[in-house]
Amino acid sequence: MTPTTRTRWAILTLTGPAYLWLACTIFLPLLAMLALSFLDKSPLVPKPASFTLDNYGAYFSKGFYWPLTLWSIQLGFWVTFFCLLIGYPAAYALAKRIKGRWREAIFLLIVLPFWSNALVRIFSWTMVLRSNGIVDMSVQAMFPGAPSIDLLYSYPAVIIGLTHSYLPYMILTCYIALQAIDDSLMEAGRSLGATAFTTFRRVVLPLSLPGIISGAALIFVPVIGSFMEPRILGGTKGATLGMNIEEQFTVTANWPLGSALSFILLAIVLIIFGILYPFLRKQGGEA
């Protein structure tokens, strides 16, 4: 065998299983879902189904899908924003200020929530946020007579819970990007007359932007499709498009509508990324 054929074989045998797995577990079900979204009956119904666009039509004709979608997108932006606001400084401190064993210990604290079940994490938030919960009691202890605080089943509760769930993604992606920035670049900036802040703005921030972008994408996409956190922490108030999709599958058993809504959600994500892409590519390309 010539070297090139050998290389090809190596690539094929190494990547083949992964592609096969992805094709079977992601691509085929997705295709089935796409087909399903154009049917007028659920496959559970023992009657022949026929082709229809009604499921997509329902999204645009029924008034209540639009506010749900808007809230989902808002939720995506808010959670991404708060993750960045809290996660980036933490990642910066970890990558640039804390050295040695402390770094490992703090890292452990960050990934620790990943080791517990997501449901457990979310339900424990209900303990914190409900009236007479931990937040309420602390506020009452500090300011006796203050009005009772009941955050549970509200928009802020959903944002708080989701931010908590997805914060580690932002910390990890930003940490990786920041850690790759050589300290001598910051020293060079300062030796050239830039203040620490200017050096951060002109050197560190642009170079860590790829980490911010990938963290934001990792968070934004699952958050706008989320249904578990909004259901438990938001109740009826926090209803999202994701919750509605889940109900189509589990409660009303209207799979075609659920599939159609899923693809609409996918389209929304793609459109948002399409709009942001030129900006992201410009910034990312500089980095």
Added chain:
Amino acid sequence: MSEVAVKGAVKRYGSIAALDGVDLTFADGEFFGLLGPSGSGKTTLLRSIAGFIELDAGEIRIDGTDISRIPVHQRNIGMVFQNYALFPHMSVAENVAFGLDVRNVPASEIRERVGESLDLVRLTGLEARRPKQLSGGQQQRVALARALVTRPKVLLLDEPLSALDKHLRQEMQVELRRIQRQIGITTIFVTHDQEEALTLSDRVAIFNKGQVVQAGAPRTVYQWPVNRFAAGFLGEANFLEGKVVGVLGHEARVAIPDGSEIVVTHQGIANGANVLVALRPEKISIEPGGSQAPRLNRVIGRVQAAIFSGSSLTYRVSVGDRLFVVFEQNKNRAPLVEQSAVTLEWETADNVVVQP
């Protein structure tokens, strides 16, 4: 241009003194090399002058003004880092312009000065390139242009050439020297490459354990090392331990362990004193045959190893129970064979009495 004076500089990390009372003055326009093994304090001193390290005690003055408490960005220094530290997300021109940009220099002036600076390092035409698209030597030039464009008072170089291959390094040495001469900037550079330090510097300082062992012109320091460390660090040296057996006028005779006697120029040493003499390998002449009559500054030995390295040969010669290292230019003579008897001879002036 500027004079930099360091007085009583001390910096401790726990129980280790990185700088242990360093006094050095860098004259206006001087090219000064800081030389020493790793951990000797040379880099700590450079970084203290830059402002990245705060001294525990002592002061650093530029033109008489104490800058010890002035933050890095207000010191007006130019620094070239070992890995160049070019901003990867900026073009060559943007990299060079950075220092002017943060000083709010008008755009037209920035363009002009960036152009001049790139011209100085002979990189005109590469303004739009990214650092990644440049060779190591070109990156080095960009780093230099970037450090000089703000017209700093002093230029600091941290092992500037260590990342380049030998050929490029020699070329850049010449370039560095030319640029430094052209603008006449006080330049302090750190290196562990002794040859580089000797080639480039007007003066060098040898560091060991946080202290300056010796400072002076390269030739002086090489010819007249003050102690065993300085003699051994800068170039190679044979060390002869002996006892003064006679003093005559300006010269003293010293008996060395193999029974021969050598002559050192008088240093005010008393008869009977123990002395340490450093002798450079290239000063010794080596001749075949071991039957010559005994004479001062002459020993008989046996070749233990002959190492050929192109332009020169290194011999290891056993004399009594110790080894002499001898360098010989590769002239038209067959190399001396191992185990053959040889005579080593040198001049009185080559014997340098050093502190242990």
